[in-house]
Amino acid sequence: MRILILPIDLRDRRILNEIADGLSKVFSGSLCLISKSILPIPRKAYNASRRQYLSTIILNCVKDYAERNRNKSTFNRILGVTDVDLYAPGLNFIFGEAELLGEAAIISLYRLRPEFYGEQPNRDLFTERAIKEAIHEIGHTLGLRHCPNPTCVMHFSLHIGMTDRKRREFCNGCRRKIERYLNPFRAPDFL
Numbered sequence: 001m002r003i004l005i006l007p008i009d010l011r012d013r014r015i016l017n018e019i020a021d022g023l024s025k026v027f028s029g030s031l032c033l034i035s036k037s038i039l040p041i042p043r044k045a046y047n048a049s050r051r052q053y054l055s056t057i058i059l060n061c062v063k064d065y066a067e068r069n070r071n072k073s074t075f076n077r078i079l080g081v082t083d084v085d086l087y088a089p090g091l092n093f094i095f096g097e098a099e100l101l102g103e104a105a106i107i108s109l110y111r112l113r114p115e116f117y118g119e120q121p122n123r124d125l126f127t128e129r130a131i132k133e134a135i136h137e138i139g140h141t142l143g144l145r146h147c148p149n150p151t152c153v154m155h156f157s158l159h160i161g162m163t164d165r166k167r168r169e170f171c172n173g174c175r176r177k178i179e180r181y182l183n184p185f186r187a188p189d190f191l
């Protein structure tokens, strides 16, 4: 895979580098590129009464960006990263959204910082959460649906505790389904 990480109104390059690093470890044959251009937040996605952004509109803007820039760099996955609070109809908020078996995905960092929950800042925890959400959404683009195993990265997170409970890895069942995207030459543990 060649994954393009696209910041959406986000200037924190450090978190983008950390996400790229986390993705290339799990999808170890893949290349992660970080887009130099920053996508502006689409104002039409804003819902003033909820003070949140409708995720699907932003996802569609990411898809449009992919269409417009297809010739400039080669990628077959695009991950938008935003700092605004996302929602989907019927849900209070979402951590991210992706096209099932598609190209585009987005994640929001808004609810990943411990400060959001009144806790002490913890950069490592914030980064770990962002990487898990990124792997989860890329997993959807590879055709994976939500997994019942609460420690699998493809488990659905209703709240941040569920994100913290899962690992940044696919369970064996999910792993088998996307084997060709993962490193087939991983050395056995005993070496």
Ligand SMILES: [Zn+2]
Pocket (backbone or CB within 6 Å): 136, 140, 146, 156
């Ligand atoms: Zn999901």
Ligand SMILES: [Zn+2]
Pocket (backbone or CB within 6 Å): 147, 148, 149, 152, 153, 154, 155, 170, 171, 172, 173, 174, 175
């Ligand atoms: Zn799983």
